[in-house]
Amino acid sequence: MADLDGNKVAKDYGIDKPFHNQSFYIKGMDNIDWGMKDRLSKIFNPKTGKTVMLAFDHGYIMGSTSGLERLDLVLPDLLEEVDCIMGTRGAIRTCVPPIYNKGVALRCSAGSSVLDDDMSFEVIGVDIDDAIRMNASCMAIQTFIGAPGQKDSIENLVKTIDAGNRYGIPTLGVVAVGKDMERTTKFFLLATRMLAEFGCQIIKTYYCEDFEKVVAACPVPLVVAGGKKLPEKEALTLVYNAISKGAAGVDMGRNIFQAENPKAMARCVGKIVHENYSDAEAYNLYLELKDKI
């Protein structure tokens, strides 16, 4: 306890000043607890309100994939370029230095693989104790709206939300777009709103036509997945369009780690997300950096 020597008597009560109420900078999050806000602030930059997430959780359904053959060699160089990582506990514990000290979106769903015809039946693959032990900034659960495993995946999601609310860890609901699932505006309007109504604090979805309507109808922040590998120029236009239409960030995997120069790509994505670069400006920077860094 503080010593009592030289203790000054309180005197300036600022009687004429109203209490400095703080409305939180992330959409829909004014009424959550301090700890959850603290964790969200590790994901979404407090200055810009946005995030660049590096996704390398592909291994949970497809094993090693092009660009991620050696997580231990690929990840360290990319960490300084992003705000948050999206990975499994196995990848993070073995290949991410614990001094990384930024956002961790822990992939917690499990149970399907690319060998399945139907990947929509999953389980909760990480319990809350280990998410706490991992110091997760949020827990990511895949949901398959409209698929045979819809109910199972929603059950996984709401159980994770309940556990996360108990301990102040946000849940990131991942809108799955399985092999035969539609990717229309109508579908994303339905799926993102459902996940928000279930209580997700963050939702990962895909860019679509009229994306601004999906953003407007969803009361929590949306991050956009990169999806299949595109030419770098097109991928940067995807980022620009998503951010321009209200996305709170991107969660990109293949379009970063399969780029000709992943580090340069991650940096240029960040320029669009946090520094209002246009896609053309970001692509010109990419061409400049790809042979330098």
Ligand code: 5RP
């Ligand atoms: C893998 C995932 C990824 O987190 C998500 O799809 C983002 O990665 P990419 O940009 O490569 O699509 O859910 O199962």
